[in-house]
Amino acid sequence: MIAGGEQTHDSSVMDQVGDNIIHHVSNSSLDHPLIHLPLVFGIDLSVTKHVFMLWIVAIVVACAIIIPIQKYLQKNNPVPSGWMNLLEMIVKFIRDSIVKPNIGSKYTETWAPMILTFFFFILFANGIGLIPIFDLLGVLNRFIFQVPASDNHNIINALLHGGVTATGNFNVTAALAVITFFTILIAGTRAHGFINHWKNLVPPGLAWPVYIILIPIEIIGMFVKPFALTMRLAANMTGGHIAILAILSFMAIFAEMFNSATTGMGVALFSVPLATAISGLEIIVVLVQAYVFTLLSAVFIGMAINVHH
């Protein structure tokens, strides 16, 4: 929100607002990554801000989830206290109300760890994107250390739009959905055997013309499931941020339209509370989207295991 505003002085605010918003929610360009890395097999492995956010998420998940649970499991007297109470509640909720009803009690212990991993990773990735820590760093950088916005080599300037949700990038959610895709295949194969899993895609005992229509539909459906997972999560996480930024941008737009700073301040009276309210809505969306991704993954895995034909 802070950085893009001063890059082009000659164009009007209306032209800058769209670029600024897109710059905020999208990944950093490959010309100015945080860390330059060489090409490997023609793939640019440079560290961009979304990759950096993924590292932060990994560190936070390790510190907040993995280490406390490992410590707790090593204790002789396993009575949960403090943070472990909350973790145990969440784990129990996921296992009993997402995994068990959808996958079935036989395979609950097999697939609950993966569903839990999805849940905690997506929850933290979504949640960290809402915390404007990097925007705060940007304010400090600009007004206290006096670094100009055009300095692309300054590390905080490169990070400035870093407070984005890593799950708002389609590539990240696509990777998660690919994991779900292969998990569905593996779950079906483990439950019914390789041949039977593919036979289970269509119900047996129908007339053969039906199969001509049904088999392509089922194969398309196999790929549509992870695609829908990808789009839902990424679009939800991007959409909320765009809405907040667009509502905040009304201040600049109206101030320029009426050519007075007072109008901008007047609009701020409406747009700042509205943006705050949408931030509150975003907190719900963060929780719900983590829940939805895990729920749908569990449902799809369960569909491969419990075939109702």
Next chain:
Amino acid sequence: MENLHLFGVGVGLGLIVIGAGIGIGRLAAGAAEGIARQPEASDKIIAAVNLPLFLLEGVAILGEVFALLIVLMK
């Protein structure tokens, strides 16, 4: 005439909101009615409503993303 795509996006966004609103409204009405008739089944009703609700929401948000893409990719 070169800004006609913006007109289409505006109408399309309205249609998305109408469709999602009708869908979510019908789901909520059905769930509320079911719980009112049979309060002890509320857990099952909520669990059954959740999944179609999220699928509906996913379709609506896909439509919004494509509307946004039309504006940005022009």
